[in-house]
Every structure is written in structure tokens, then in C-alpha cells.
Amino acid sequence: MRVINFSAGPSNLPDEVLKEAQENLFDYHQKGFSIMEVSHRGKIFEEVHFEAMKLAKQLYEVNDDYEILFFQGGASLQFAMIPMNLSLGGISEFANTGVWTKKAIKEAQILKVNTQIVASSEDSGFDHIPNFKFSDDVDYAYICSNNTIYGTQYNNYPITKSPLIVDASSDFFSKKLDFSNIAMLFGGVQKNAGISGLACAFIRKDMIERSKSKNIPSMLKYSVYVENDSMFNTPATFAIYMFNLEMKWLLNQGGLDKINEQNIQKAKFLYEIIDQSEGFYQGYAKKEDRSLMNVSFNIADKNLESKFLQEAEENGMIGLKGHKILGGIRASIYNSIDLKKVQILGEFMKDFAKKNA
Numbered sequence: 001m002r003v004i005n006f007s008a009g010p011s012n013l014p015d016e017v018l019k020e021a022q023e024n025l026f027d028y029h030q031k032g033f034s035i036m037e038v039s040h041r042g043k044i045f046e047e048v049h050f051e052a053m054k055l056a057k058q059l060y061e062v063n064d065d066y067e068i069l070f071f072q073g074g075a076s077l078q079f080a081m082i083p084m085n086l087s088l089g090g091i092s093e094f095a096n097t098g099v100w101t102k103k104a105i106k107e108a109q110i111l112k113v114n115t116q117i118v119a120s121s122e123d124s125g126f127d128h129i130p131n132f133k134f135s136d137d138v139d140y141a142y143i144c145s146n147n148t149i150y151g152t153q154y155n156n157y158p159i160t161k162s163p164l165i166v167d168a169s170s171d172f173f174s175k176k177l178d179f180s181n182i183a184m185l186f187g188g189v190q191k192n193a194g195i196s197g198l199a200c201a202f203i204r205k206d207m208i209e210r211s212k213s214k215n216i217p218s219m220l221k222y223s224v225y226v227e228n229d230s231m232f233n234t235p236a237t238f239a240i241y242m243f244n245l246e247m248k249w250l251l252n253q254g255g256l257d258k259i260n261e262q263n264i265q266k267a268k269f270l271y272e273i274i275d276q277s278e279g280f281y282q283g284y285a286k287k288e289d290r291s292l293m294n295v296s297f298n299i300a301d302k303n304l305e306s307k308f309l310q311e312a313e314e315n316g317m318i319g320l321k322g323h324k325i326l327g328g329i330r331a332s333i334y335n336s337i338d339l340k341k342v343q344i345l346g347e348f349m350k351d352f353a354k355k356n357a
């Protein structure tokens with residue numbers, strides 16, 4: 001019996017994806033070996049690898065102005081690779097909306113990049129997305145599209161003439177995006193598109209050009225990844241296989257518009273229960289910036305928190321404890337959590353409020 005898993009990441013995977021992986025784990029499509037056991041240079045794995053890239057680009061409808069790259073080292077390694085590869089020695093601008101942007105800023109500062117914070121919501125505990133405008137002529141402008149801990153999300157990305165870089169780790173492949181305004185979109189895939197061990201980025205070719213002339217170790221250099229189809233060394237083959245299955249699953253669901261529709265419905269359902277609880281539950285993020293992915297809230301009576309978590313678990317629901325920075329409750333309702341599962345949580349929440357008000 002599988003529980004309903006609201007973990008923030010690594011997180012729930014679609015049943016279909018897990019079952020297919022299980023079926024093929026021991027004997028990959030009757031070939032007599034596991035996909036984990038063969039060379040990344042062989043035809044069998046290469047098919048998986050290039051198909052994963054193709055399907056990912058297809059889902060986002062990304063054109064050939066962009067390269068898709070696979071990395072290890074998580075989204076966090078990109079916090080360092082971005083300044084290494086894309087800084088031109090000028091200014092890099094950041095919107096500071098939480099822990100993940102702070103970490104990205106810190107890495108850029110370690111690398112002696114001139115970092116400017118154009119806006120921050122830190123004073124109010126990162127409970128909203130600030131209003132701001134990036135300069136037109138900086139090396140790059142950086143945002144985090146969905147703030148996993150606080151449950152805030154950009155409704156629309158800022159329009160900017162400077163190259164826009166987006167950490168989309170926690171809303172990756174959750175909706176279509178207008179790439180005409182994006183220079184680089186990246187994320188670890190373990191939240192919404194696969195398992196840990198793989199980070200993925202879409203990078204516009206003029207950004208790749210920047211890295212070419214720079215003196216950077218090979219494994220840290222974007223152009224080396226492009227020249228080697230992200231196989232300069234051994235890639236995370238099993239994580240790429242799982243990502244491939246996840247891309248197929250998303251296509252089978254009807255693609256990103258369809259997934260987005262479901263994501264909107266799911267989030268609406270939970271936020272309505274919070275808002276109609278007469279103060280029993282209190283949403284963390286400002287309403288206009290609420291995340292469709294991570295629903296962070298408190299129980300007004302903090303003493304009830306552990307009881308809530310325990311009873312949720314007794315009812316087959318896990319992963320609801322808020323991030324340690326924030327406390328409270330967080331329900332991560334990524335792509336693979338369907339409306340039915342969210343409704344079960346919602347009914348539990350209503351029932352819990354009624355019994356404990």
C-alpha cells in the first residue's frame with residue numbers, strides 16, 4: 001500500500017513511472033541487463049539520453065535557439081556555474097525571494113561577481129514576490145520562479161532586456177512558459193520531474209557563447225557540456241532514465257497545459273479550505289503570490305501541529321511537516337499528485353478543524 005506523499009523533494013513519483021522502472025530494472029526490455037549496468041556510450045543508453053532531451057524540449061516547445069544540458073551536482077551547483085560561465089565582469093542582478101536565491105547570491109559573491117539585489121521580501125519573511133524592475137543592461141538578471149519553502153510563486157516572470165535566468169527547481173515542467181523572455185531555465189529534477197542526481201537546464205546559445213572564451217575547468221563549463229551532449233564524463237544514467245519516463249508520463253497526461261490546469265485546480269481546492277477555516281488554518285504567502293506547488297500554512301493553535309501531522313500519517317499521508325526554517329505545515333502538490341489525493345488531504349483538514357476548533 002502506497003501512502004499519499006506530500007514531500008517537498010525528493011518527492012512523489014507517478015505510479016506508472018515507478019512501475020515501468022520496476023518492470024525493467026532487472027531485465028531492460030528483455031535485453032538481459034539493467035539500464036544501470038551498461039555503458040553511457042552504448043546505443044541502448046544513448047537512445048534513452050537523447051530521447052529524454054528531445055521530449056523535454058518538446059514539452060516546453062523550446063526551439064533550436066536553446067541547448068538542453070544535463071548536470072550532476074543539483075540545482076546548487078548551478079548557483080556557482082552561472083556566475084562562472086555567464087558573468088561578463090559587470091553587474092549581475094538578483095531578486096531575493098528566499099533561501100534559494102540567497103544561496104545563489106552567495107555563490108556569485110564568492111566568485112567576486114558584482115551582485116546587486118534589486119528587490120527583497122526578506123523583511124516580511126519572504127511571504128510575497130516583490131514588485132521590481134531589472135536594469136536593461138546587466139550581465140544577467142536572476143530569479144527563483146517558485147519558492148519551495150514559503151510557498152510563493154511568480155505569476156509571470158519579469159520582462160527584461162537583460163538575460164533572464166530562472167531557477168525553476170520546484171515548478172519545473174508544471175506549466176508552459178514563454179521562452180522568448182528566458183535566457184536560461186534550470187532546476188534539479190527531483191521535485192517535479194524525476195529523481196535526485198540530475199539537474200537540467202535550457203540555455204540560449206548566446207549564453208553558451210559566453211562560456212566558450214572563459215578559462216573554466218571542463219566539468220564546470222557550459223560549452224563543454226554542449227560539445228559533448230552532456231556526456232563529457234559519465235552522466236547520472238539511472239536518473240536520466242527516470243527523467244525520460246517522467247517526460248513520457250507528462251506527454252501522456254496531455255502535456256504542460258493540461259498539467260497546469262490540474263495544478264491550478266488542486267491548489268485552489270486547498271487554499272479555499274484554508275481561507276474558509278475561519279482562522280483555524282492560516283496561509284503563509286500573500287494571496288496574490290501563492291504557489292501552485294507548495295502550499296505552506298500554519299495552524300493558528302501551534303500546539304495542534306504535531307497532532308495534525310500524526311493524524312495525517314495515521315490516515316496515510318506523509319511529508320506534511322513544514323521546512324525547518326518556517327515550521328508549520330507544507331503540502332507539496334507537484335505534478336504527480338492528482339486532485340483525488342489533494343481532496344483526501346482537504347477532507348482531512350476540514351475534519352481536523354471541526355474536531356479541534
Ligand SMILES: *Cc1c(COP(=O)(O)O)cnc(C)c1O
Nearest residue numbers: 074075076100148167169170188
Ligand atoms: C530544492 C531547491 C534547490 C536545491 O536543489 P539541489 O538539487 O538540492 O541542489 C534549488 N532551488 C530551489 C527553488 C529548490 O526548491
